Amino acid sequence: MHLVCRPGTGRPDGPEVLAVPPGQDVAQPPETFTTAYERSSSTDRWVWADTAVTYRDLLRGGHRVERAHDLRLARRVLRSAAALEASTYATAPADPWDDPAPVASSFPARQAETLFDVAAPVAPDPVEELLAQQGAVDGSARPGALRLLLAAESSAALVAAEMHHAGLPWSARVHDELLRSELGPRPRDGERPARMHELVESVRAALDAPSLNPDSQPDLLRALRYAGVSVDSTRQWDLERVDHPVIGPLLEYKRLARLLTANGWAWIDAWVHDGRFRPDYVVSGAPSGRWATSGGGALQLPHAVRPAVVADPGWTLVVADAAQLEPRVLAGLARDERLATAGRGGDIYAGLVDQGVVDSREHAKVGMLGALYGGTSGDSGLVRPRLVRAFPAALGFVDAAAREGERGRRVSTLLGRTSPPPSGGWGEAQSGAFADSATADDESRARATGRAQGRFTRNFVVQGTAAEWASCWLASIRQRLAALPVATDACLAPAPFAEQAHLVYFLHDEVVVHAPAGQADDVAAILRESAAAAGRLLFGDLDLDFPVTVAVVESYARAK
DNA sequence: TCTCTTAGCGCG
DNA sequence: AAAGCGCGCTAAGAGA
Incomplete structure (x- = not known):
């Protein structure tokens, strides 16, 4: 069942909820949020325009939901997806659904106001938009992949709202x-x-x-x-x-x-209140699908201040890092068995040395990063031929993505997120180089912008697919943490997290969980199992490892 | 006085 | 000849 929230109707008890049963294209009569929430089950999917607006207010009321569908996030993915190219959904003129998400009420700017007092924009009918999206996905070239992408993305949005709500413990x-x-x-x-x-x-x-x-x-x-x-x-x-x-x-x-x-x-x-740092996470704020943040510089927490991230008394921080995520994702994308083998069990760079591909871990690392970013200078350029010989599938995959970008074409991630077209400057530079009046300068500028676009698309496929893996990882962690028993000692986080282990930080390939000290081992297991689950979800039929390094610490500074 | 750009630096 | 991807934030300086 889809439970579609329609905000801004001025109801004192939250958004109005319209239930849309599976396979139907008409909503049941509206209910109050409270009624719908009490009747809902964990398999129902909550639908709203913006998770950062509606779910944030539900959390303030202590309500947690299991599954969601974020209409604005989904719309952005679908309207730009190559798999929907030329569909009526993708080619329709822009409307208010294409507006940027409303700025979520940031912590310093807005203190606790009345529950559900949300200045949501007057949006078109969310039921209509949901049905349009479902139709678009069903009729697309890759319905399964897109459905997974939208589900993962929406789960990530739930995580982002919950992390903001719980806050990062900060002394x-x-x-x-x-x-x-x-x-x-x-x-x-x-x-x-x-x-x-x-x-x-x-x-x-x-x-x-x-x-x-x-x-x-x-x-x-x-x-x-x-x-x-x-x-x-x-x-x-x-x-x-x-x-x-x-x-x-x-x-x-x-x-x-x-x-x-x-x-x-x-x-x-500005940023620390009640022992918590609460940045605004912007899910898929980057074109690749990576998160961005707004306020407080949460994406750039210097190691120098991490000693201030301290667990509450009786609680602990479980910090996990997906080891060498991007090379592993590349192995999966390119179905490169030998690269997958190099990463099996442990350090993928050490694996390259063991396979005799390169002579040192350092060379393996700069060579691989050069392949992912399009670097050609220094050691990275020197090592490249060895990587090309050892891993033709992997290197061929990113090289092909780069060629697409150089020609001005778009590329897509494993689950179907498509890169933005080159900017206006790109086209001008290319046509300028072909004009009768073209100078050597025009031509070199065209080459430079072409290569820059190539480096972007080269990296996009890997960074974007890694972001998809990370969303699946987060979704799985979130689900499993919620199933842990409640703690005997409460922490300082607000309901519904005071007695429940919860995610407090995420940074591309790294997460921090705040958990009762006695559950540290269970949480560590969850973090590893979730990584494996994310790998199976994306690359099921491939024997590909996603090892996770886990540290149980009182302070984030001690994690690595 | 305000807004925008740039240099520099932090994170992955 | 040189050429690595993504992000946000601050202060200074330039321009309106």
């Missing part, structure tokens, strides 16, 4: 101690902390530039050159290769400046 006290030990006491706003102040003086003295502001890139570059330091930029990577007394204090200053501005006291004030 402002530990974070503050860490900042003090690096920077000195918290200064007044706009002032440099003591340690940074000392370093500025050292830099100024070393460059003989008494009033230099090291935060100004142009001024710093000028001062460096004036002092005889020949660098192309003020980048850390460039500075590190120079031997001059200013380099030490300058690099240290830049490190501390970064810590202060990106994750300093102001960040704590």
Whole structure:
């Protein structure tokens, strides 16, 4: 049964719910949310325009759902899918369903308001859109794959809403101690902390530039050159290769400046409340289907501040990382048996060395990453021929994706997510190179943009399929965690997670679960089993391993 | 004063 | 000759 939520009708007890029985194309009379929720079973699928809006409010009321279908996410996938090319669903003119998802109420901006008080946009009929999507999928070239993709994507959206609701356990006290030990006491706003102040003086003295502001890139570059330091930029990577007394204090200053501005006291004030960090996750915010985040820089939590991620008393963090996910996904996509074999059981890069393909793990890694990203320089270029010989299927697969991109064509992931067409600049560059007036410059620009698009599509198929694997992994973890017994000691997370192990963080190929300490082993098993399950779901008939490294820790910093 | 771009850096 | 993918955030500087 599909339970379609229609928000914004002003009902005090939540969205209006219209049930659509399987195989039917008409909804039953509307019910209140409460009635529908009480009657629902775990096999029903909740349908709504935006998970980040509707489910977030359901969670505030303590309600959890098992399955969902996010109409806006699904629409975006389907309208751009090559498998639906030329369908009426894909070619219809844009309407409000194509608008970006409404900005979810972010934590600092909006404190707890009345339950279900959602400023949802006035959307067209969600039942109609659901039926249109089902029809489009049924009539598409790849109905099974797309159905799995939409289910996985919607599950991921549930996870994102739940992680925001539960929050990442964050100790402002530990974070503050860490900042003090690096920077000195918290200064007044706009002032440099003591340690940074000392370093500025050292830099100024070393460059003989008494009033230099090291935060100004142009001024710093000028001062460096004036002092005889020949660098192309003020980048850390460039500075590190120079031997001059200013380099030490300058690099240290830049490190501390970064810590202060990106994750300093102001960040704590803005983002940590009630012992939790709650970023807004944007499911499939990247074209490849990877998540993005908005606010707080949750995608870039520096290792330096991870000591502040601390489990609640009596609880623990179970951190899992899918080892070398992308090469494994490539093995599956390309059905490359030998690459699958290299990854069986353990480290895939070590497997390459064992098979005699390359002479070191480091070469295996840069060579493989070069193949995935389209790198040709340095060691990656040197190793490439060996990989081509050893894994013709895998290398052939990404090379073919690159050729498609170079010709301006789109490519698709395993489950049918299709890459966006090249930007306008691409077409202009290509046609410019063929014009009568074309210069050598025009031609080289056309080649450069073509290759850039090739690198994008080359990486898209792998990164996008890896994101699909990760969504399946998350969905399976979520389902299995919910089946664990409730904890005897509650943690500080709000209902429905106070007594239930729950996901608190996800980063492309890594997850963190907050769990009662006594369940750590069960959770670790769940994380491994779920990885295997995701692998079977995507590459069922292939003997392909997805090993997971698991760490049970009190603090995220200790995970690796 | 506000908005936009750039350089730089963090994460995978 | 050089050429690796994706993301967000901050401060400075440029431009309106």
